[in-house]
Amino acid sequence: MIVVTAVDIELAVLVLAVAAWTIAARQAFPAVVGYVAYGLLLSLVWVRLYAVDVALTEAAIGSGVTGVVLIGAATRLRGTEAEAAAEQPRAFLRLAAAALCVGMTVALAAAVLLMPDPAPTLAPEAVAHLPSTGLGNAVTAVLLAYRVVDTMFESVVLLLALVGVWSLAPDRDWGGAPKFPRPAGQDGVLTFFAQLLPPVGIVVGIHIVWIGADEPGGKFQGGTILAAMWIIAMTAGLVDAPQISRCWLRLVLVAGTAAFLVIGVAGFAWAAGFLAYPEGYAKPLILVIEAFMTLSVAATLGMLVGGPPQQELRR
Amino acid sequence: MSAATLAGLCGAALVGLGLYGLVTNPESLRKILSFNILGSGVFLLFGIIARRGAAAGLAADPAPQALVITGIVVAFSASALAVALLLRLFKETGKVTLGADPPTKSPADGTGV
Amino acid sequence: MPSIALSDSTTTASGYLLVLAVILPVIGLLLAFLLGGRRAEQIALGLMPIGLCLAAAIAFGVWRADGVLVYVLGGWSPPLGVALRADGFSAVMLVTTALIVTAAAFFARANFSTPLDLTEARAPLSFWTLLLALWAALNCVFLGGDLFNLYVALELLTFAAVPIVCLDGQAATLKAALRYLLFALFGSVLYLLGIALLYGAYGALDIVVLSQRVRPEAALWVAMALMTAGLAAKTALVPLYLWLPPAHAGAPPAGSAMLSALVVKASFFIAVRLWFHVMSPLPREAAMQILAALGAGAIIFGSVLALRQERLKLLIAYSTVAQIGYLFLMFPLAAGEHPWTDAAWTGGVLQAVSHAFAKAAMFLAAGLIAETLGHDRIAGLRGAGRLMPMTIFAFGLGGLSLMGLPPSGGFVAKWLLLTAAVESGQWLWALAMLAGGLLAGAYVFRVLAPALASANANEPSPRPSPGRGREAAALALALFAMLIGFAPPALFELIQIGRPQIARPVTTIVTSR
Numbered sequence: 001m002i003v004v005t006a007v008d009i010e011l012a013v014l015v016l017a018v019a020a021w022t023i024a025a026r027q028a029f030p031a032v033v034g035y036v037a038y039g040l041l042l043s044l045v046w047v048r049l050y051a052v053d054v055a056l057t058e059a060a061i062g063s064g065v066t067g068v069v070l071i072g073a074a075t076r077l078r079g080t081e082a083e084a085a086a087e088q089p090r091a092f093l094r095l096a097a098a099a100l101c102v103g104m105t106v107a108l109a110a111a112v113l114l115m116p117d118p119a120p121t122l123a124p125e126a127v128a129h130l131p132s133t134g135l136g137n138a139v140t141a142v143l144l145a146y147r148v149v150d151t152m153f154e155s156v157v158l159l160l161a162l163v164g165v166w167s168l169a170p171d172r173d174w175g176g177a178p179k180f181p182r183p184a185g186q187d188g189v190l191t192f193f194a195q196l197l198p199p200v201g202i203v204v205g206i207h208i209v210w211i212g213a214d215e216p217g218g219k220f221q222g223g224t225i226l227a228a229m230w231i232i233a234m235t236a237g238l239v240d241a242p243q244i245s246r247c248w249l250r251l252v253l254v255a256g257t258a259a260f261l262v263i264g265v266a267g268f269a270w271a272a273g274f275l276a277y278p279e280g281y282a283k284p285l286i287l288v289i290e291a292f293m294t295l296s297v298a299a300t301l302g303m304l305v306g307g308p309p310q311q312e313l314r315r
Numbered sequence: 316m317s318a319a320t321l322a323g324l325c326g327a328a329l330v331g332l333g334l335y336g337l338v339t340n341p342e343s344l345r346k347i348l349s350f351n352i353l354g355s356g357v358f359l360l361f362g363i364i365a366r367r368g369a370a371a372g373l374a375a376d377p378a379p380q381a382l383v384i385t386g387i388v389v390a391f392s393a394s395a396l397a398v399a400l401l402l403r404l405f406k407e408t409g410k411v412t413l414g415a416d417p418p419t420k421s422p423a424d425g426t427g428v
Numbered sequence: 429m430p431s432i433a434l435s436d437s438t439t440t441a442s443g444y445l446l447v448l449a450v451i452l453p454v455i456g457l458l459l460a461f462l463l464g465g466r467r468a469e470q471i472a473l474g475l476m477p478i479g480l481c482l483a484a485a486i487a488f489g490v491w492r493a494d495g496v497l498v499y500v501l502g503g504w505s506p507p508l509g510v511a512l513r514a515d516g517f518s519a520v521m522l523v524t525t526a527l528i529v530t531a532a533a534f535f536a537r538a539n540f541s542t543p544l545d546l547t548e549a550r551a552p553l554s555f556w557t558l559l560l561a562l563w564a565a566l567n568c569v570f571l572g573g574d575l576f577n578l579y580v581a582l583e584l585l586t587f588a589a590v591p592i593v594c595l596d597g598q599a600a601t602l603k604a605a606l607r608y609l610l611f612a613l614f615g616s617v618l619y620l621l622g623i624a625l626l627y628g629a630y631g632a633l634d635i636v637v638l639s640q641r642v643r644p645e646a647a648l649w650v651a652m653a654l655m656t657a658g659l660a661a662k663t664a665l666v667p668l669y670l671w672l673p674p675a676h677a678g679a680p681p682a683g684s685a686m687l688s689a690l691v692v693k694a695s696f697f698i699a700v701r702l703w704f705h706v707m708s709p710l711p712r713e714a715a716m717q718i719l720a721a722l723g724a725g726a727i728i729f730g731s732v733l734a735l736r737q738e739r740l741k742l743l744i745a746y747s748t749v750a751q752i753g754y755l756f757l758m759f760p761l762a763a764g765e766h767p768w769t770d771a772a773w774t775g776g777v778l779q780a781v782s783h784a785f786a787k788a789a790m791f792l793a794a795g796l797i798a799e800t801l802g803h804d805r806i807a808g809l810r811g812a813g814r815l816m817p818m819t820i821f822a823f824g825l826g827g828l829s830l831m832g833l834p835p836s837g838g839f840v841a842k843w844l845l846l847t848a849a850v851e852s853g854q855w856l857w858a859l860a861m862l863a864g865g866l867l868a869g870a871y872v873f874r875v876l877a878p879a880l881a882s883a884n885a886n887e888p889s890p891r892p893s894p895g896r897g898r899e900a901a902a903l904a905l906a907l908f909a910m911l912i913g914f915a916p917p918a919l920f921e922l923i924q925i926g927r928p929q930i931a932r933p934v935t936t937i938v939t940s941r
Contacts, residue, residue: 008322016332019332023332023352045322045362048322049362049375050369050374050375051362051366051383054362057384058355058387066394066395069394070344070347070394072398073398077402080342085341088341093339102331104334107650108326110646114646116629120632122507123378129504138377142377142380143381146502147577148502149502150577156561156564157389160588161392161587164591167550167554167558167591167594168400171551265451274451304395305395308403343610360621360628364624389580400590400609404603407599
């Protein structure tokens with residue numbers, strides 16, 4: 001068993017301190033910035049837990065894209081804190097809530113300390129079946145073979161979140177494009193980065209998806225990097241945000257789920273059944289799904305950051 | 316105590332912190348933020364369970380890791396939808412909280428609270 | 429022990445139907461979103477008959493096999509993989525869902541058709557896509573055999589349901605939707621927390637595998653408490669009901685019908701899976717009594733609040749809060765092995781189903797009333813009966829089922845629950861049910877009395893009455909709620925299929941299979 005090192009303790013204290021500050025800060029904007037820092041620290045904790053796939057996902061999505069969305073919102077809502085402070089619950093209610101939360105933490109901590117030893121695990125089974133998937137990364141095998149149905153539905157969840165966000169547009173803007181606000185006064189720097197970064201980012205993103213079969217990485221992490229490049233390019237005005245009525249956009253958005261469904265249904269004919277892969281073809285088929293999913297994830301994340309369409313449809 | 320147990324205790328504390336923020340902060344944006352911290356605490360618990368399940372040459376059980384990756388994506392989708400709702404609500408009413416109800420636009424629309 | 433794993437984790441004949449039921453609406457939503465415009469509506473409506481046939485085929489398959497249908501996805505058996513399972517309760521809920529979604533879709537055509545001068549409009553495209561997603565998520569919940577897979581399905585359900593609430597873009601509904609979303613997220617995060625603890629303790633998330641591994645220990649009880657609290661928040665069980673009335677009352681009528689009839693039942697369904705299936709080998713009397721106490725509280729509190737509403741839609745929404753309470757009385761009454769538990773189980777399931785039909789009918793009727801009169805104030809309903817008799821009749825039939833009067837489905841459900849409560853000597857729950865019936869009678873009467881009275885001369889002249897087709901949709905649902913009262917014995921047999929035998933050691937379960 002690994003004994004706690006000073007690094008682990010410092011990291012845990014830092015994570016908790018930043019989280020507490022994020023909860024307690026008076027202004028929303030610094031709180032959100034604190035949250036982004038918190039997410040990055042958390043990725044380090046994940047690395048310390050030997051969960052590099054999760055660390056990458058946390059950094060890319062948990063901290064990265066979520067941070068962009070929250071910072072965008074905090075910017076738009078600046079100066080509303082004073083009004084909200086008036087609705088702060090009374091002291092005894094807050095005290096009761098605090099007691100409840102402390103109780104919850106204690107119960108969970110007890111559960112953690114009382115966990116059975118040796119811990120139950122699916123690792124041996126996951127490893128035993130790894131050869132039949134042709135993959136080297138067991139986490140990818142869980143996501144795209146053993147529990148592939150979760151991932152399929154997750155892609156539907158992402159798409160549906162976008163439908164939900166779009167449904168909040170004003171009627172007259174339907175079919176138009178979302179707006180990526182350009183930060184004032186920094187056009188030069190932004191354009192410079194927007195020209196410099198995407199080629200590098202696209203290569204890195206595709207690389208992360210490609211190695212995901214065998215090493216940590218995969219469609220969500222790679223797709224997020226692609227999305228980030230696209231968002232930077234749209235924010236800098238180098239490319240236009242697409243109109244949501246565009247056929248190609250809709251096609252890219254549904255491509256990932258469609259790939260799951262097509263290959264899944266084909267499993268009835270060529271393999272043991274729905275979402276089963278034929279003997280010896282698991283890895284190439286998984287890579288096909290990953291490729292389509294990467295495109296869909298990148299497009300969905302980019303459009304989710306953009307929010308509902310705000311510019312009228314140009315006919 | 317192992318590094319994993321420490322991370323687990325950290326996760327338990329994050330759940331408590333997030334829950335407190337979710338319940339007590341009147342601002343919707345801060346509730347969304349707290350929800351994310353609460354969620355990351357839950358994910359961290361999965362992380363220690365994965366780490367404790369190290370076996371068969373793997374440093375951590377892959378199944379809980381995969382669940383967390385799915386969970387992170389779902390949590391992001393939830394935040395994006397909640398933020399979009401909040402911004403639209405702000406545009407319509409200029410309010411950022413869910414406290415006292417604003418007067419409804421037309422009393423006859425049947426949607427008044 | 430291996431024999432049970434085998435019997436519950438291998439694909440059965442016609443198990444592929446379960447896959448089709450789950451992916452059909454997903455294919456539909458992808459096509460609707462991709463092709464857009466009027467196509468979205470056509471796709472949704474075109475899939476309804478197929479989905480109905482699939483649900484009926486699954487119900488028939490379960491009944492004929494007299495056992496659980498199983499499909500192991502990708503050939504990976506649990507605990508590593510994920511299985512879909514359909515028992516009697518699943519089958520009944522699938523058919524109910526298909527019927528109500530079909531009626532709601534048919535009803536919604538008038539409100540959500542794409543205007544002629546546009547190729548695509550916001551509200552119609554959103555509505556039809558969300559409707560298909562809602563259907564997919566519900567089917568996934570009723571067939572899911574894995575707790576984490578159910579979590580993803582629940583999130584899908586939330587993301588489909590929340591935007592439907594605020595499709596009109598009004599401040600009040602936006603606020604209701606945001607509050608609904610926050611409650612739902614709070615619920616799912618607690619549920620997820622429970623999943624973490626269960627996996628940490630037992631290394632599995634499959635319901636059947638878990639039921640073989642659970643031991644009475646702290647981690648299990650903490651997990652169950654967290655998950656139940658989360659699911660209760662999503663089901664709007666008192667005291668976590670605050671989000672429900674504004675959301676259900678504010679949504680468009682077809683949306684309200686689906687939300688009140690089906691969406692709240694999904695999280696209840698998972699709670700039943702947890703307490704009756706996962707926990708089947710363990711005694712859990714105290715927890716069941718707590719759930720029932722909350723249920724009884726919901727019946728009284730929800731009914732009293734319904735009685736005090738000024739607006740029809742809010743009255744119906746608060747009545748949902750009350751009717752959810754009955755569902756939770758099922759927990760202590762159907763637990764254990766006693767002469768009354770079979771009846772209580774059937775009663776609980778029938779309450780879920782008959783309330784679904786009755787409530788969907790009432791929300792559709794209320795939508796028509798509000799559209800015709802231009803408001804939904806209960807005090808201003810005079811003359812509505814003469815103006816739209818079919819609608820008021822549908823509302824009245826639904827009300828009959830809520831009160832639990834014969835010959836409605838609600839009567840059978842409540843009678844079974846009531847007799848179980850009396851037989852088992854749990855008088856308090858019997859009293860709560862009787863009081864709930866009386867209060868329901870009072871709030872339904874509050875609506876029907878003015879509606880059936882003749883119109884005031886000084887009332888503003890109403891808008892033209894709604895199309896007969898939409899009135900028929902509401903009436904058809906109300907008639908279904910009635911029909912359950914005349915259900916053949918086969919339905920009762922179906923509901924019992926797959927019900928876990930309770931509080932017996934695992935070994936006896938194995939031999940009994």
